[in-house]
Amino acid sequence: MGLRKDTLLGMALVTPSILAVLIFVYGFIAWTARVSLSQWRGLLPDYSWAGLENYINLFQDPRFHIDIRNTIIFTVLFVGGSIVLGLGLAILLDQNLRGETFFRSLFLFPMAISFIVTGVVWRWLMNPAQGSRMSGLNLLFDELGLDFLINTWHATPRWGIAAIALPAIWQMSGYTMALYLGGLRAIPEELREAARVDGATEFQVYRRVIMPLLRPITLSAMIILGHISLKVFDLIIAVAGKQLPLDVPAIYMWTTTFDGNFYGRGAAIGIVLLISVSFLVIPYLWYTLHTEAEL
Amino acid sequence: MRTRWFLLLAVLFLALAACNGDDVDDDDIDIDTDTDVGTDIEGEGMAVPDADEDVDEMIVEEEGEQEVEVFSWWTGGGEAAGLEAMVEVFEERNPDIEFINAAVAGGAGTNARAVLATRLQAGDPPDSWQGHAGQELIGTYVAADQLEGLNFLYEEEGWLDVMPETLIPLISEDGVIYSVPVNIHRANVLWYSPDVLEEHGVAVPETLDGWFAAMDELQAGGMDAPLAMGEQWTAMHLFETILLASLGPEAYDGLWTCETDWGSPEVTQALEDFDQALTYVNADASALTWQDAAQLVVNDDAAFNVMGDWAEGYFRELGMEPNVDYGWAPVPGTDGVFQFLSDSFVLPVGAPHREEAIAWLRVAGSKEGQDAFNPVKGSIPARNDADRSLYGEYLLSAMDDWANDRIAGSLTHGVVANDSWKAEIDTALGLFLTNRDIDAFQQALVSAESLAPCN
Numbered sequence: 001m002g003l004r005k006d007t008l009l010g011m012a013l014v015t016p017s018i019l020a021v022l023i024f025v026y027g028f029i030a031w032t033a034r035v036s037l038s039q040w041r042g043l044l045p046d047y048s049w050a051g052l053e054n055y056i057n058l059f060q061d062p063r064f065h066i067d068i069r070n071t072i073i074f075t076v077l078f079v080g081g082s083i084v085l086g087l088g089l090a091i092l093l094d095q096n097l098r099g100e101t102f103f104r105s106l107f108l109f110p111m112a113i114s115f116i117v118t119g120v121v122w123r124w125l126m127n128p129a130q131g132s133r134m135s136g137l138n139l140l141f142d143e144l145g146l147d148f149l150i151n152t153w154h155a156t157p158r159w160g161i162a163a164i165a166l167p168a169i170w171q172m173s174g175y176t177m178a179l180y181l182g183g184l185r186a187i188p189e190e191l192r193e194a195a196r197v198d199g200a201t202e203f204q205v206y207r208r209v210i211m212p213l214l215r216p217i218t219l220s221a222m223i224i225l226g227h228i229s230l231k232v233f234d235l236i237i238a239v240a241g242k243q244l245p246l247d248v249p250a251i252y253m254w255t256t257t258f259d260g261n262f263y264g265r266g267a268a269i270g271i272v273l274l275i276s277v278s279f280l281v282i283p284y285l286w287y288t289l290h291t292e293a294e295l
Numbered sequence: 296m297r298t299r300w301f302l303l304l305a306v307l308f309l310a311l312a313a314c315n316g317d318d319v320d321d322d323d324i325d326i327d328t329d330t331d332v333g334t335d336i337e338g339e340g341m342a343v344p345d346a347d348e349d350v351d352e353m354i355v356e357e358e359g360e361q362e363v364e365v366f367s368w369w370t371g372g373g374e375a376a377g378l379e380a381m382v383e384v385f386e387e388r389n390p391d392i393e394f395i396n397a398a399v400a401g402g403a404g405t406n407a408r409a410v411l412a413t414r415l416q417a418g419d420p421p422d423s424w425q426g427h428a429g430q431e432l433i434g435t436y437v438a439a440d441q442l443e444g445l446n447f448l449y450e451e452e453g454w455l456d457v458m459p460e461t462l463i464p465l466i467s468e469d470g471v472i473y474s475v476p477v478n479i480h481r482a483n484v485l486w487y488s489p490d491v492l493e494e495h496g497v498a499v500p501e502t503l504d505g506w507f508a509a510m511d512e513l514q515a516g517g518m519d520a521p522l523a524m525g526e527q528w529t530a531m532h533l534f535e536t537i538l539l540a541s542l543g544p545e546a547y548d549g550l551w552t553c554e555t556d557w558g559s560p561e562v563t564q565a566l567e568d569f570d571q572a573l574t575y576v577n578a579d580a581s582a583l584t585w586q587d588a589a590q591l592v593v594n595d596d597a598a599f600n601v602m603g604d605w606a607e608g609y610f611r612e613l614g615m616e617p618n619v620d621y622g623w624a625p626v627p628g629t630d631g632v633f634q635f636l637s638d639s640f641v642l643p644v645g646a647p648h649r650e651e652a653i654a655w656l657r658v659a660g661s662k663e664g665q666d667a668f669n670p671v672k673g674s675i676p677a678r679n680d681a682d683r684s685l686y687g688e689y690l691l692s693a694m695d696d697w698a699n700d701r702i703a704g705s706l707t708h709g710v711v712a713n714d715s716w717k718a719e720i721d722t723a724l725g726l727f728l729t730n731r732d733i734d735a736f737q738q739a740l741v742s743a744e745s746l747a748p749c750n
Contacts, residue, residue, distance in 0.1 A: 042438055042439055043415060062726055066729075127582065130578070152578065154581075155579050155580075155582045241527075243725065245725075245729050258408065258409040259405060
């Protein structure tokens with residue numbers, strides 16, 4: 001009896017949020033999917049059936065090809081960079097140094113800032129002007145005599161998007177560090193000692209013992225950073241404004257919907273984004289449910 | 296046991312209340328957005344009015360309290376100050392009407408228009424809103440039956456006699472005028488640095504070829520990038536002026552009315568001219584705002600910049616002297632043509648306060664209102680009977696041209712093409728800036744024409 005009442009109470013407590021999620025998440029996903037199959041262009045809704053036309057046009061659209069290319073480059077650099085840097089910082093902090101708390105907070109702080117603020121600051125830092133108008137990092141390199149480092153950052157033809165990954169890595173590597181640090185602390189000291197007793201060098205301890213145990217952390221980090229990367233919008237707008245060489249699906253979705261009134265096409269981009277994010281998230285959910293069930 | 300039951304009941308009751316409250320919540324959300332917009336800008340709590348239509352109307356009837364909610368993206372600088380000045384004229388004439396400034400900040404109106412779209416889709420229009428005169432308003436809002444025609448107002452106020460004849464067709468559709476232009480900006484202005492031109496012994500160019508020759512000379516003289524340009528929309532701005540210069544005003548107008556073929560060799564020539572102009576442009580263009588690019592000219596880092604005449608207000612802000620630190624001329628090849636854009640106000644179908652909105656439009660189109668707004672904003676009135684003593688040297692020259700030149704419309708600033716068409720041209724242009732493929736650009740422009748209203 002008691003259990004039944006608890007269950008009832010629990011149900012009553014979660015019902016409002018379940019309802020809200022049903023309407024505001026799944027309801028709107030369904031509505032967006034419906035709009036993406038419509039011919040809606042213009043201010044007022046037009047649900048006349050268009051089939052997959054919006055999707056077909058999208059994948060033939062040279063602008064969307066640029067978007068996909070940019071997203072891939074950005075994701076690889078951003079996720080890779082954050083993981084390498086975050087892991088490096090975590091291993092350094094794990095050496096029981098003095099002032100660990102200080103450094104830990106220092107590296108975590110960038111995460112507390114919004115992408116917009118990061119973007120504005122890095123817009124100044126990565127000013128691509130040359131010659132007498134040089135400023136930001138380029139000016140610093142010039143003063144230090146490191147002329148070979150001076151470059152055009154995000155104004156670089158074709159590879160400008162790579163420069164956008166820099167502020168993103170700066171912002172998120174501290175967070176990745178925190179994830180890894182948690183993972184490292186969860187590894188019992190005995191395992192390391194056992195390896196050392198067996199004659200493993202410090203490098204081998206990391207290579208053979210610690211890294212394999214950190215694999216779940218790497219997976220979580222990739223999922224979390226990966227979906228941020230697929231949705232990136234504000235950072236690019238803040239650093240470089242709306243321009244085609246740095247276009248990504250989220251920016252295309254915004255401009256085509258609200259500047260061009262192509263609601264059907266905008267919804268199609270939204271659904272493509274959702275599907276690509278779910279490619280990341282669903283295996284992860286499956287994996288966690290699976291491992292939890294085993295425990 | 297009893298407390299448990301009580302708890303459970305309480306929770307269920309709360310849940311029910313929450314569900315019941317849903318419709319009420321929806322209304323609340325609407326109201327919140329209204330007041331947010333109002334308070335954000337005004338900075339003072341003007342909460343209540345819209346809260347409940349019925350109550351609102353009762354108040355109007357009982358106390359004679361009237362209001363007009365005007366939506367714009369004028370939130371800063373000369374624009375906001377100009378609006379303030381015009382509101383003062385309005386309040387003097389209509390002391391009983393409360394003016395509610397529902398301005399939304401950001402991005403040359405992009406954010407504001409997204410907010411406006413949401414409100415219109417929800418059936419909650421403001422009483423009047425700002426929009427670029429021409430197809431930007433017509434293609435979006437008239438096409439969706441959201442605007443009332445204003446011919447009656449033009450006749451009552453005699454505006455047809457004081458506004459240029461060639462302007463009217465550009466702000467009408469099928470003979471119906473849909474907005475009241477408050478100000479006029481000129482798009483085809485070439486800003487130049489007198490110092491740089493003098494130093495290199497170059498005269499102010501009058502034709503496209505003369506311009507390119509002058510820039511060749513400047514490059515030979517050691518100036519890598521004589522033409523300053525900024526981010527992508529400033530490239531479209533340059534593009535429209537070169538289209539006009541290369542094609543001439545008749546063929547340029549025809550591009551937007553399906554009378555000129557986008558696939559024709561003349562357009563190819565214009566695209567080649569644009570392509571050549573881009574060879575004189577600074578390499579970091581995509582990282583510069585229009586202000587950054589315009590500043591290169593007054594700092595003598597570049598010789599030329601093509602930008603609308605709001606650049607003049609910016610030069611003044613920088614403390615620069617006209618005809619000393621900067622000079623101006625029509626973009627080479629467009630002498631005698633005034634490529635314009637205009638901010639205007641509209642009357643929505645189903646305006647909550649129609650009479651008050653009309654009172655606002657009367658002020659927006661009046662000599663007094665326009666002379667209050669424009670000297671502060673740094674533009675010229677759409678009327679040609681303005682008080683000349685209020686305007687500076689550049690604006691006076693623009694007023695003379697406005698009265699005498701042939702009028703053509705701007706693409707970038709919403710006069711000649713609707714939003715969808717313009718967005719597709721923008722994408723084609725962005726691709727062209729990265730690959731410089733003239734054939735592909737022209738094909739994209741031809742297929743974008745399917746979005747023209749004449750098709």
